[in-house]
Amino acid sequence: MFRDEEDHGMMLNLMALRAFAADTEILVDAEMSTHVHQNVFTDRPMEYASALRMSYTKYFNRKYGREGRMGEKYTFLLRIDGHYHQVVLMNYVLRNGLHHLAAATALGYKYCAARELFLADIGLSTEAAAPFSREDIASFLPRHAEFPDEFEMSADGIFLRRSFMELRRAEQYYSTPRNYLYQMNRLTDEEWKRDQELDRTGKPLTLDMLEPGYENSIEQLLRNETGRHFSRTRLQDMDVCRLIDRDILPGYGVTSVYQLTDTQKRRIAAQLLNEFHLPEAQIKRCLVML
Numbered sequence: 339m340f341r342d343e344e345d346h347g348m349m350l351n352l353m354a355l356r357a358f359a360a361d362t363e364i365l366v367d368a369e370m371s372t373h374v375h376q377n378v379f380t381d382r383p384m385e386y387a388s389a390l391r392m393s394y395t396k397y398f399n400r401k402y403g404r405e406g407r408m409g410e411k412y413t414f415l416l417r418i419d420g421h422y423h424q425v426v427l428m429n430y431v432l433r434n435g436l437h438h439l440a441a442a443t444a445l446g447y448k449y450c451a452a453r454e455l456f457l458a459d460i461g462l463s464t465e466a467a468a469p470f471s472r473e474d475i476a477s478f479l480p481r482h483a484e485f486p487d488e489f490e491m492s493a494d495g496i497f498l499r500r501s502f503m504e505l506r507r508a509e510q511y512y513s514t515p516r517n518y519l520y521q522m523n524r525l526t527d528e529e530w531k532r533d534q535e536l537d538r539t540g541k542p543l544t545l546d547m548l549e550p551g552y553e554n555s556i557e558q559l560l561r562n563e564t565g566r567h568f569s570r571t572r573l574q575d576m577d578v579c580r581l582i583d584r585d586i587l588p589g590y591g592v593t594s595v596y597q598l599t600d601t602q603k604r605r606i607a608a609q610l611l612n613e614f615h616l617p618e619a620q621i622k623r624c625l626v627m628l
Contacts (some may be wrong), residue, residue: 339408341579341595345398345447347496349374352393354502355483360386366507367499368434368450371575372623373409373551375431377418379504391479402594414550425511426530429521430548437545437559442568446524452522454499455508459515465602467501468493525563543596548551578616578624582606595626603627 340346348352351450353376357364362380380386395408418427430437432455435447444452445462453462467490468474476483478495490501499505512518526545534542546556547555561567573581582595590602598606603625610621 339374339394339398340369340449341402341583343400343494347494348397349394349536350494351479351497352390352397353491354385355479355485356386356390356393357502358485358489359503360389361506362386363502363504363507364502366428366455367449367503368431368447370434370438370440370449371623374550375434376425376589377431379507379510381384384413387415387609402468403595404594408493416547418543420534420539421511422533422537423539423543425521426543426547428508428511430543433522433563436568437549439562439568439572439590440574442565444540450507451499451503451508454503454505455512455561456515456518457500460588462518463500465498467491467494467498485592526560564570573614573616573620575624578610578614578620581614583612595624598625600627 361383363376365377368375418424432450432452434445435441436444441447457463470491475491490498531542586606607621607625610616
């Protein structure tokens with residue numbers, strides 16, 4: 339879903355615009371290479387989710403010369419009730435980079451809201467708002483985009499999470515910065531279930547409920563929480579996509595991986611395997627080998 343930084347930036351901008359249009363509050367988010375998690379308060383969940391998916395798909399298809407729907411046919415929605423259920427949900431979303439070996443800690447993953455909470459006390463985010471006018475901001479967005487004056491952008495033309503997301507509301511669930519840090523570092527165990535039983539609002543949330551596409555690897559996701567399996571030398575999906583798009587595709591006379599023939603994809607796959615010893619599943623993802 340995200341082959342470079344521009345793609346991640348466009349997703350954030352569209353999240354802000356579609357949430358504003360559908361009167362939706364976004365508390366926390368996480369954008370992974372193959373899926374997106376969001377914790378929202380809304381009376382119009384399908385309107386928001388469908389508009390976001392459609393607008394990002396149009397952008398992605400236009401940029402990469404692609405056609406058709408992105409992802410599965412339906413958006414996965416799960417209703418959450420109760421204070422402790424809500425905390426557990428936010429924990430799972432914010433720790434997604436940790437679960438998928440994209441970072442050594444939850445706070446180390448760039449493409450989520452984890453680095454934005456309790457800024458005054460933890461101070462991990464350093465992005466500043468650029469002195470843009472409304473006209474400047476509009477130049478980075480789709481035509482006729484509507485947005486409120488309080489939305490701020492970075493110098494790269496990306497809406498700042500703290501200007502369009504309800505981060506203060508998310509912080510209230512954690513109460514203190516110390517508890518937030520604890521929640522980001524605690525291991526998933528039976529205590530998570532016991533916490534949620536205090537709500538008396540339904541069965542406890544578990545990782546398999548929130549990662550429906552990873553039923554066969556839940557145990558591995560849980561083992562990844564320790565951070566022991568993360569490697570800084572391991573190429574992430576976007577690293578591999580950049581390698582393909584910037585270094586390899588020009589040699590084939592094309593500008594998008596979607597323009598490659600099956601034979602060319604197999605040739606590139608063999609090159610990536612021999613030179614970088616990448617996992618087969620990762621190579622197939624990044625080369626769109628279905």
